[in-house]
Amino acid sequence: MxxxxxxxxxxxxxxxxxxxxxxxxxxxxxxxxxxxxxxxxxxxxxxxxxxxxxxxxxxxxxxxxxxxxxxxxxxxxxxxxxxxxxxxxxxxxxxxxxxxxxxxxxxxxxxxxxxxxxxxxxxxxxxxxVGGMQENDFQVIHQGNSKIRGNVAIIAPGKGLGEAGMFWDGTFLRPFATEGGHSEFSPRTDEEVEFYQFLKKIYGIVTWESVLSYEGIFNIFRFLRDVKHQRETNVNFTDSSCYQEIIKEGLSGNDRTCVMALERLSEFIAREAHSLTLKLKSVGGLIITGDIVKSIEICLKNSNFYENFIVSDKMENILCNTPIYLLTNGxxxxxxxxxxxxxxxx
CATH class of the missing domain: 3.30.420.40 (ATPase, nucleotide binding domain)
Incomplete structure (x- = not known):
């Protein structure tokens, strides 16, 4: 095609x-x-x-x-x-x-x-x-089945967490907005329950935007540092304005807590992208974009991201057939x- x-x-x-x-x-x-x-x-x-x-x-x-x-x-x-x-x-x-x-x-x-x-x-x-983008604006994370036409989902973590969809009407895609980033965060593992409890003390209501955003990066980092007692080696971050430094230290491998924070961030993006894909039945594709994505492309190309994306009780077939793209054109x-x-x- x-x-x-x-x-x-x-x-x-x-x-x-x-x-x-x-x-x-x-x-x-x-x-x-x-x-x-x-x-x-x-x-x-x-x-x-x-x-x-x-x-x-x-x-x-x-x-x-x-x-x-x-x-x-x-x-x-x-x-x-x-x-x-x-x-x-x-x-x-x-x-x-x-x-x-x-x-x-x-x-x-x-x-x-x-x-x-x-x-x-x-x-x-x-x-x-997206209608004005060129092929080189996209990177393919997973080919999926590009012959299947259907809805398209968009997830964009940055200052906040943006989510939208494109409805397939049989001929064209029709964009629509959502406020899905403000839906409540849902923990899966015992450690994530701890993370949820940590955030609940701060926010009261814990949304996905509290996890997948600039502030969310710092939240993940300080949970690992303060609750899981991971040791900072070379850095001392005090607020969400340090998110770029956390990413930099994590990508360089210089700070173990930052490395772990990026691993968790990638897993959480996969999880929320998984949920959005199923809710919109976006077999036509998943587009991952936003300011954070530009900085952590390598994490999203890692097999760990895709493995977390396709985990499902009954719908792995839909998830496996969904093409996944990174869009980095600002x-x-x-x-x-x-x-x-x-x-x-x-």
């Missing part, structure tokens, strides 16, 4: 000539940094013309950042604005702890005088971005927001 046919996304207006020559502003809004870019559409494709990055915390509202971008790049006309946001979107509105401001399609329309404004969940945007959210704005909406 040609690569471009693996993920045939539903873009109802991609072949509509009225959607040619449109000017689209796409944004990927994150807690630390926001990327804004200007695209034009032609022949069902997008061309990026301008791109700027801004520190999110320096703005009290998104519209101010957007107006600054429009001044910076001197865009004469804007037909659509499409914004990827790290939280649930309901009725054109998003409130999330990850941002210093709320986002509203209505307010953005009012402040910019641009009629067509769309908010889209960031992992849903990422799913749309532009997928931005590109997906642009594609959604250009061809997914009228």
């Amino acid at each position: 040609p690569f471009q046919n693996k993920f045939p996304l539903y873009f109802p207006y991609r072949k509509n000539e009225e959607h040619n020559g449109k000017s689209i502003i796409a944004a990927d809004v994150k807690q630390d940094k926001t990327v804004l870019a200007h695209f034009t559409s032609n022949g069902g494709k997008l061309t990026q013309n301008h791109r700027r990055e801004y520190l999110t915390k320096e703005f009290s509202c998104f519209s101010d950042m957007l107006k600054l971008f429009l001044r910076d790049v001197a865009i004469e006309k804007t037909d659509k604005i499409s914004v990827s946001v790290p939280g649930p979107v309901m009725n054109g509105f998003c409130v999330t702890q990850h941002l210093p401001f709320e986002l509203s399609e209505t307010i953005i329309k009012t402040k910019t005088s641009i009629e067509n404004v769309y908010l889209i969940n960031d992992v849903e945007a990422l799913a749309y971005g 532009e997928a959210n931005l590109l997906g927001a642009a594609y959604y704005g250009a061809f997914g909406t009228n």
Whole structure:
């Protein structure tokens, strides 16, 4: 099967000539940094013309950042604005702890005088971005049975834990958002029960995001250090801002506790990916992405990851047939927001 046919996304207006020559502003809004870019559409494709990055915390509202971008790049006309946001979107509105401001399609329309404004969940945007990826943006972890068509699952651990799906309608894949990262963590082994109890004292309710995120990496590390009494050899990490150092020490093999933390992290990603695959029956594929994945690719290519993924009471056949891909292109959210704005909406 040609690569471009693996993920045939539903873009109802991609072949509509009225959607040619449109000017689209796409944004990927994150807690630390926001990327804004200007695209034009032609022949069902997008061309990026301008791109700027801004520190999110320096703005009290998104519209101010957007107006600054429009001044910076001197865009004469804007037909659509499409914004990827790290939280649930309901009725054109998003409130999330990850941002210093709320986002509203209505307010953005009012402040910019641009009629067509769309908010889209960031992992849903990422799913749309898959339609703009190339074969070299993916790495195959497990071939599975690529002849089986079906739903696709996406799991993206990073600042938080993002999860989304793509529903197979018989012809196309239709992305949708979930908030599965906030579902409760489920321990399997006796040690994981200890880990759960450790986290319960901290959070009260223990979600998968408490385990598969920047903060989750530190949680795993400090559980091994403080509860299982694994000795730190060369490092002294005190909070979740140290997650990159934990990964670095674990990959280098310099610190046994960091090595063990990455092993547990890989197992937990496999476990939650397993659950998401079964819940969505995503025989069309599992895409693993997110900022953490870029740093620990080697761990996910290890046979231990796949062995943990396929463990099941009755559904090993589905799991074995599911292709698994790593997506490491960090532009997928931005590109997906642009594609959604250009061809997914009228």
